[in-house]
Amino acid sequence: MIGDIVKNAESHMVKGIDALRVDLAKLRTGRANPSLIEGILVDQYGSQSVLKNVASITVSDPRTLNVTPWDKNMVKSIEKAIRDADLGLNPIPDANMLRVPLPVLTEERRRDLVKVVRSLAEHARIAIRNMRRDANEKLKGLLKQKTIGEDEERKAQDSVQKLTDRFIVEIDKLATNKENDLMVV
Numbered sequence: 001m002i003g004d005i006v007k008n009a010e011s012h013m014v015k016g017i018d019a020l021r022v023d024l025a026k027l028r029t030g031r032a033n034p035s036l037i038e039g040i041l042v043d044q045y046g047s048q049s050v051l052k053n054v055a056s057i058t059v060s061d062p063r064t065l066n067v068t069p070w071d072k073n074m075v076k077s078i079e080k081a082i083r084d085a086d087l088g089l090n091p092i093p094d095a096n097m098l099r100v101p102l103p104v105l106t107e108e109r110r111r112d113l114v115k116v117v118r119s120l121a122e123h124a125r126i127a128i129r130n131m132r133r134d135a136n137e138k139l140k141g142l143l144k145q146k147t148i149g150e151d152e153e154r155k156a157q158d159s160v161q162k163l164t165d166r167f168i169v170e171i172d173k174l175a176t177n178k179e180n181d182l183m184v185v
Contacts, residue, residue, distance in 0.1 A: 002139070002148060002156045009135035009160055013128050013167045020124040020171060024178045027113055032059045032102055037067070037089070042081040044074065051078065065100040072096045105182075113182050121175035125168055132164040 025035040038052035051057065055069040055078060069078055079098055082091045091098040105113070136157055143153045 001142060002152060005135050005138050005142075006156060006159055006163070009131050010163050012131045013163060016124055016127045016131065017167060017170055017174075020120060020174060023120050024117065024174060027116060027178065027182070031062050032065045032100075034059065034065065036087070036102075037065065037082060037085070037100065040081050040085045042074070043077050051081065054078070060099070063102045063104075065102070067091070067098040067100060068096070110182050114179050117175055117178045117182065121171050124171045128164055128167045128171070132160055135160045 022035070025033065026039065034052075034057040038050065038057055040051045041048045042051050042054055044054055051067070054071070054074055055067050058066045058068070060066045067078055067082075069075055075093055075096065075098060079091045079093060082089055082098070082100060088103060089100050090103075091100045139148070139153050139156050139160075142148045143150065148156075
């Protein structure tokens with residue numbers, strides 16, 4: 001029972017870290033990365049599809065993404081979706097594909113992105129702490145039901161706290177690495 005609560009909390013914390021990694025990968029660092037645009041919604045014959053499901057996205061050089069739709073009639077729709085995504089990108093049609101050059105980041109934009117990174121990291125920390133709280137409440141519920149003793153509850157809470165500390169440190173590392181990436185010119 002206690003093991004299940006701790007394992008459940010750990011699996012949720014891992015998912016929280018993975019979500020942070022995905023969010024951080026979407027932030028532009030000046031280098032081309034397919035994850036920057038792969039989640040953009042594209043109008044595909046009247047329905048919305050994620051860009052990575054309707055086209056292949058490759059990196060042609062450090063500052064350019066190539067988007068090759070599987071259906072050649074989708075080029076205009078994909079171009080419009082990328083322009084409308086509010087990422088500051090301006091795709092260039094080239095035969096049956098799009099070239100998406102990434103503009104150089106200004107110092108001001110870099111500082112704004114660092115603030116976004118810090119905000120994402122704080123939201124991840126809050127999510128981890130909420131998972132800790134939920135696990136501790138379940139442990140207290142077991143104690144009230146007299147399913148476990150006080151010593152067992154205390155040991156389980158300590159292990160949940162150690163998990164929380166470990167994941168908070170990982171969040172801090174991810175955020176620091178991303179901030180450093182952003183500030184490199």
